[in-house]
Amino acid sequence: MTAENPLTKGSTHPALPDDGAPRLYSNRYCPYAQRAHLTLNAKKVPHHVVYIDLVNKPEWLVDVSPLLKVPALHLVGEKSKPSLIESLIIVEYLDEKYPQNPLLSKDPLKRAQDKILVERFNAAGGALMKIALQGGDGSDLWPVLDIFEEELAKRGTPYFGGEKPGFLDYMIWPWFERLPVVEYFLKERYSFNKERYAKLTAWVDLIVKDEVVQSHYATPEQHLTYWKSRKAGQTNYDLLA
Amino acid sequence: MTAENPLTKGSTHPALPDDGAPRLYSNRYCPYAQRAHLTLNAKKVPHHVVYIDLVNKPEWLVDVSPLLKVPALHLVGEKSKPSLIESLIIVEYLDEKYPQNPLLSKDPLKRAQDKILVERFNAAGGALMKIALQGGDGSDLWPVLDIFEEELAKRGTPYFGGEKPGFLDYMIWPWFERLPVVEYFLKERYSFNKERYAKLTAWVDLIVKDEVVQSHYATPEQHLTYWKSRKAGQTNYDLLA
Numbered sequence: 001m002t003a004e005n006p007l008t009k010g011s012t013h014p015a016l017p018d019d020g021a022p023r024l025y026s027n028r029y030c031p032y033a034q035r036a037h038l039t040l041n042a043k044k045v046p047h048h049v050v051y052i053d054l055v056n057k058p059e060w061l062v063d064v065s066p067l068l069k070v071p072a073l074h075l076v077g078e079k080s081k082p083s084l085i086e087s088l089i090i091v092e093y094l095d096e097k098y099p100q101n102p103l104l105s106k107d108p109l110k111r112a113q114d115k116i117l118v119e120r121f122n123a124a125g126g127a128l129m130k131i132a133l134q135g136g137d138g139s140d141l142w143p144v145l146d147i148f149e150e151e152l153a154k155r156g157t158p159y160f161g162g163e164k165p166g167f168l169d170y171m172i173w174p175w176f177e178r179l180p181v182v183e184y185f186l187k188e189r190y191s192f193n194k195e196r197y198a199k200l201t202a203w204v205d206l207i208v209k210d211e212v213v214q215s216h217y218a219t220p221e222q223h224l225t226y227w228k229s230r231k232a233g234q235t236n237y238d239l240l241a
Numbered sequence: 242m243t244a245e246n247p248l249t250k251g252s253t254h255p256a257l258p259d260d261g262a263p264r265l266y267s268n269r270y271c272p273y274a275q276r277a278h279l280t281l282n283a284k285k286v287p288h289h290v291v292y293i294d295l296v297n298k299p300e301w302l303v304d305v306s307p308l309l310k311v312p313a314l315h316l317v318g319e320k321s322k323p324s325l326i327e328s329l330i331i332v333e334y335l336d337e338k339y340p341q342n343p344l345l346s347k348d349p350l351k352r353a354q355d356k357i358l359v360e361r362f363n364a365a366g367g368a369l370m371k372i373a374l375q376g377g378d379g380s381d382l383w384p385v386l387d388i389f390e391e392e393l394a395k396r397g398t399p400y401f402g403g404e405k406p407g408f409l410d411y412m413i414w415p416w417f418e419r420l421p422v423v424e425y426f427l428k429e430r431y432s433f434n435k436e437r438y439a440k441l442t443a444w445v446d447l448i449v450k451d452e453v454v455q456s457h458y459a460t461p462e463q464h465l466t467y468w469k470s471r472k473a474g475q476t477n478y479d480l481l482a
Contacts, residue, residue: 066361078350089356096349108337109319115330120307 008053013060020077023048025061027070029218029226030054031125031174032087036071037216038170039091043098055235088118091171103167114160114168120147121172128175131185132227138186145197148172152199158206165210169203173213176204180220181227249294254301261318264289266302268311270459270467271295272366272415273328277312278457279411280332284339296476329359332412344408355401355409361388362413369416372426373468379427386438389413393440399447406451410444414454417445421461422468 006027007014017023024040026033026049040047052061052070064083065072073084073093084090095103104111124144130136152160160168183190194201207213218226229236247268248255258264265281267274267290281288293302293311305324306313314325314334325331336344345352365385371377393401401409424431435442448454459467470477 075350082350082354084353085357086360089353089360092356093349093353096352108334109316109323111337112325112330112334113323115333116326119327119330 006051006053007058009056009058011058011060013058013063014050016074016076016081017048019046021046021048023050023074023076025050025052025064025070025072025074027052027054029223030070031178032069033071034174034177034216035087035171036073036090036094038173038212039094039103041215042103042165042170042212043094043101045094045098088115088171091167095167103161103170105166114166117148117151117160117168118171120144121175124172124175128178128182131182133231135185138182138189138191141182142191142196145192145200149197149200152203159203165207165212169207170212173207176200177208177213177218178223178227179204181223184224185227247292247294248299250297250299252299252301254299254304255291257315257317257322258289260287262287262289264291264315264317266291266293266305266311266313266315268293268295270464271311272419273310274312275415275418275457276328276412277314277331277335279414279453280335280344282456283344283406283411283453284335284342286335286339329356329412332408336408344402344411346407355407358389358392358401358409359412361385362416365413365416369419369423372423374472376426379423379430379432382423383432383437386433386441390438390441393444400444406448406453410448411453414448417441418449418454418459419464419468420445422464425465426468 022045024033024036024047026037028051037049052058054070057068061068064074065085067085069085071085071087071090073090075082075084084093092104104114121144124141127136127138127141127144131138131141148160155162157163159165160172165173179192183192192201208217226236263286265274265277265288267278269292278290293299295311298309302309305315306326308326310326312326312328312331314331316323316325325334333345345355362385365382368377368379368382368385372379372382389401396403398404400406401413406414420433424433433442449458467477
């Protein structure tokens with residue numbers, strides 16, 4: 001694995017790795033890319049990383065990601081060296097291709113139910129953006145988290161995945177890692193507390209220590225510095241590279 | 242299978258079927274719901290259908306579809322009788338649960354590539370809405386179709402799925418069935434022709450005769466009547482019920 005400085009407009013597309021290991025195009029602050037990192041690390045898949053400056057994107061990005069988004073996973077060991085895009089498609093591909101430490105259940109119904117919850121969590125991602133960039137008051141965030149508080153209570157296990165983190169845990173974690181950003185912008189309107197979210201706060205305290213989560217973790221201060229720079233129109237991606 | 246008149250605001254939630262067969266909540270003109278119909282029919286899964294009036298939604302819809310969308314698949318034969326939402330999640334669930342006539346490839350890479358193409362096709366759905374309802378000029382539709390023309394050429398088979406229709410064929414077909422609506426609204430700006438789309442026009446001519454496609458088909462006239470009524474603010478869902 002190589003963490004490089006984010007590549008920007010005018011850069012050259014780095015030569016493909018010659019060991020056949022997939023290469024992830026990522027951005028250090030993108031929660032969707034984080035899903036791919038967590039999955040690669042959870043499954044201990046050897047891989048390379050190229051970080052991208054999403055404000056001034058490299059011209060060559062289109063060759064590996066037609067919609068110019070991250071994450072993109074370049075399968076340099078496959079014939080014709082295809083690239084995959086869309087975080088959930090990449091994660092499912094990795095889970096199917098590399099059977100070790102399976103993240104999704106083998107049961108079609110449980111798989112479907114976890115995927116539906118990930119879809120429903122999307123609204124939380126939108127709410128975070130609104131809070132950080134547009135002065136949103138967070139009223140659209142808490143009802144989403146209520147769904148997950150209730151779900152964790154229903155499952156009766158420390159993680160959504162059971163006794164250890166699974167698909168749903170890793171797919172939603174990136175936004176929980178950014179809750180301190182929400183707290184900073186919402187101030188006294190911040191409502192993530194033990195009274196309303198007893199199960200979720202216990203889950204956060206537990207999963208933050210998980211070695212996979214720690215393998216691609218940024219501190220509250222790092223996230224906050226990033227979001228403040230972004231709001232000021234001077235996005236600083238270099239903090240963690 | 243029962244095709245009922247679309248249920249509307251004030252209606253009673255029909256009693257659950259007692260044969261354990263899943264029940265699909267659908268709308269006769271919803272292309273996303275059509276994906277679920279095509280999959281159920283392709284796999285010959287016995288099921289029930291309840292059509293929903295999406296303009297005046299039944300109050301009880303929230304009990305089976307928390308975001309009030311169709312399709313929703315009510316698994317009345319499963320313990321706790323869960324409902325699934327999101328067309329692609331429903332389709333994948335059905336493909337995993339009912340192995341007959343598999344739609345997705347068993348190869349993780351091919352599965353991922355087909356799912357990415359379905360994601361990329363989403364822009365065509367948005368373009369259709371803009372053309373029919375907001376006077377869009379179609380300039381955002383044709384580049385999407387170019388991707389699929391090229392893909393079909395690359396695959397060198399009559400269908401995206403090979404010698405018979407598969408996942409990608411059935412997932413994108415509903416919007417091709419509505420091309421006559423695009424033609425009506427765009428008039429001389431309509432550009433779906435044999436010159437630009439040789440492979441896709443051959444594909445349309447072939448797949449429209451497929452028995453699964455015919456099992457849940459509406460004619461150009463029916464689609465057009467629906468979209469005209471919708472544009473006029475008097476959506477008429479009853480045409481096909």
